[in-house]
Amino acid sequence: MRADNSQHIVDAARRRSEYTRAKAVQALRSLDLAGEPVTFETVAKRAAVSRSWLYAQSDLREEIERLRAVHRRDPSSPVPARQRTSDASLRRRLEAANARIRRLTEENQQLREQLARALGEQRAATTRTSPPRAGASDPISACT
Template identity: 55%
Template sequence: MHADNSDHLIAAAKRRHEDTRARAIEALRDLDREGGSVTFPIVAQKADVSRSWLYTQDDICAEIQRLRDDRQHITTSTSLPASQRSTDASILRRLEIANTRVRELTTENRRLRQQLEHALGRLRTPITER
């Protein structure tokens, strides 16, 4: 009588499936971080899986489509990696800093205009009146 190895075969298949999913997810993360194109052929090649397998994984398929669509909406010719993209908080902070700088420059400009007015006024008055 032969030993029943089906448990071992099932366990090995599950490990292979999990390993394949992990490679595909890691490939997606890398591509997103790099900011390059995300397509089924690119993900399949980077993860060393078949394109047809990617299509059978609903969550991975949806993520590839989402990233691909996000990249198509970017109007600039060069995409930035995720680590270099500005967050809303950083953009707001930069705007606050810019507004503060504008106020400072406006105040300085007003002060310099007043100094110039006084200097020009002194030049216009005759020397005897000074």
């Protein structure tokens, strides 16, 4: 009776499948990191696998479709998906910018008030110490 070698064949098929899957995942990551369009065709070419095999892998298919949709929304953005700004991050940046604007507006208002007081004091000091100008008309005598 011959020995059953089917386990070796099953193991080889499993290793080949894992290797193929790892190539596809690596191709996906490298395309995304490079900011290149992620499509079934580009992933298949980069990983040297068939497009039909990619379609059969549900998790890989979903990731390709997600990255493809992101690229369609913003085709000019070469930034990889995982480095793109999230909505929460944008909200925090907007809140920080608004808080800074409020602080600067308050500071501007305080500085304007200080400047107005300083100019008023300077004008009062100048009018008290300077003699009347020659040829300047007296507003009370001009009315009579």
